[in-house]
Amino acid sequence: MISSMVKSAKRLQRSLRPVGSVDALAGARVAGWACSKGPVEVEVWLGNRRVATCLPSIARPDVAQAFPRMKGAATSGFSLDLPAGALAPDDLAEMKILARPRNGILPASTIGTFPVVGANLARKFATAGDSGIVGPFPKDVIDATAAVWPEACADLNTVEGQTRFVDRLKQVMNTASLNALPVFSRYSRYLSATMAHCRFVERHFPAVNTTSAQGAADFHCKPNSISELFSIIHQLYVLKSWGISGDFAEFGCFKGYSSAMLSYACAQLGINMHIFDSFEGLPPAPGSGYEAGQYAGSLDEVRDHVERFGHLPSVTFHKGFFADTFKTYTPPPLMCLWMDVDLEVSSQDLMVVADRLDPRASLFSHECTSGIFQAGEIRTSVSPDNPIPPMLARHEELGRPLTGRYVAGYTGAFWPKQGGIPVIDTEVLAQLTRSLP
Template identity: 65%
Template sequence: MTKAFAPRGNVDAVAAGRIAGWALGRGPVRVEAWFEDMCIVRCEPSIARADVAAAFPDVRGSGSCGFAFDLPHQRFGDEFVGELRIVARPLKPWLPSATLATLHIAGPLAAKALASPPDSKIRGPFPRAVIDAIAVRWPEDCTELLTVTGQRRFVNRLVKVMETPDLNALPVFADYARYLSTTFAHCHFVERHFPQTNRSAAPGSNDFHCKPNSIREIFSIIHQLYVLKSWSVDGDFAEFGCFKGYSSAMLSYACKQLDLRMHIFDSFEGLPPSSDAGYQAGQYAGDIAEVRDHVTRFGAVDAVEFHKGFFADTFRDWQPPRLMCLWMDVDLESSARDLMVVADRLSPEATLFSHECTADIFQNGSIVTRPAPDNPIPPMLARHEELGRPLTGRYVAGYTGAFWPRENGIPAMDAELLMEMARLLR
């Protein structure tokens, strides 16, 4: 049998257990609803559909091919969650059938259980309430969340929940999806419209391009901000080294959505002098007025406080606020050492992100690196060892890595999987 002989149709609406649509074949058809391996409803289309008749005027029965039925919850209880296949089957058994739709459905008690879950005490790189909600029904999908395999299993379950009417409307899921979709879209807006090149730099120089980071790098920070807030990690967010404000535009928008205060620390005069680092003093300069304009046009400047000056000067007489997370793209070991005075103001569960990272420094939970003038990682590790909060971490993407306290920190999600999840949920 060829595909041309199969019925055609569509499911137009799914609401409060009622399924409605249309189905049309070369002869009479029956519509069936299959829940897993059980047929729970059968009906024959008979509802007038003038729109279908107009689209298929030469097909007999097109004017009355609509169907609607209610799911018999009593057949499988009010706590069900699963897949429902809507099949159009010709009454002539030798003709092929067609699946009109595969729907994710849930009973009213299932939604109620996920709406107010108990504390699962499961820690991982996802919002706390989201983990608790998934754990109520699918605890097996909440194990090994520190591994990429465990995170993928959790994401697969989360995507199915997000595709299920009544469940995806719950605030715990809808709020998370809204944050991901809006910030992800904003990152792509900034990537597309932010100035490409630094007019004050010579072509071929290190700082000629104004977009030194990828969306994958910055979106990992954006996601982690939501996660940290969900776990009640207190404090503001800080960016050290902003260049022209490309990452600032993305991150400030996320902070605005979360009602977080963002602090941007930069000399706005470029890098300080440093011997043997491969950088020249004054590189990566962005005038504060220029950066403020970029954050205003491409981000959320009202969420931001600017702090002008080299780090050693800024923190000589001024104490930074409490911080939940920081992002540093400072290039130099000396700059990292100067800003590490803020480690005292970091929450014990804070996450740190840094540029100048490569994948090979993350080895089985340890961070293996050596001091060098252009390596800002050792001062960060050393200061946290002094504070009794040794760090672990994971590679993110590009030249960015994520770090968190080994004992009490909230791990960051695998960046590749995060991007996949963001695309599926937008």
């Protein structure tokens, strides 16, 4: 009985709450309409400050026709100007417009919420200089953000610092006048386009390996999640923004699922992509738990998949086991590499390319777990099925010891401790992509 009464009271309250809409927001002027079954007052709030109020009084025959039982609907229109100085020139705030019953009993209704931009903000973003701050975001985006909100760029190497930065970026990207600035529009457009493409590939790429038995390790053709591959896609944009030149290399492509996503990203950035694979499956590796020939995708099959689901003109294929390929082939300078090679011996064979990597380059590898990344150090042990130790050892030899972070699934990211460009935390990147307009 009591529950029924409460529900009835709530329905009555909803029926008595004001209704309204904001029709125009131009400069400092807000216009719209608001009415209820009793007198209402319109309030404008910036953040937690009420900065303007007015009583609706402008004729609105359209509202009266739509709400004939609402008192004052015929004169429910309003137009008001924000007072000078209500918004600081360098500020970005949320404007909320409320319609509040004047009886002081019923709650107000929110009839509009908008981001508002201070007069100087766009100019400060557009004319930002070099901040000197290094982090896992595009250089120009960091510089622009630091010019306005230096506190948001205070510690970009931690998850907490990256989250603060992304919170500000989300505000910018959801404010049309700011997201239209080239520094932000280029970035958000790239993220939107590449994420949409990843989802397309995930939906339409062949799911099973028809040459393998159900239940076999290589039966499924999609060994990586979007989260894993999108971390690489994001880092390619970041590296290019920092002026790091060179090509991108993928070692081990199986059926070309990751290749389809990554080649599209490379095409967006004008980066050449190289795919190295035997196209005959894994080499023999006693004691690894893998069988020779597992994870095989023919060159014709992978090429077809990249053409259908990725960007074939961006890709050069290199057929052969790594040890044989690099007897005669010297790769071009590289900005980033991704390896899904499963085996220690394969990693050893491909690490001849390490001296072709830019000293600030990034590396991504499958066969990683979160436990190997400990306070900036990488703790792992040598075994036939572990490709990480040869990578670490080779970079130690080059005087570029690596640090890194866990990405997702079985993927980890690595970069030089000194001078490397760090990789964004996966959940922070997910927060950013979810907020894209």
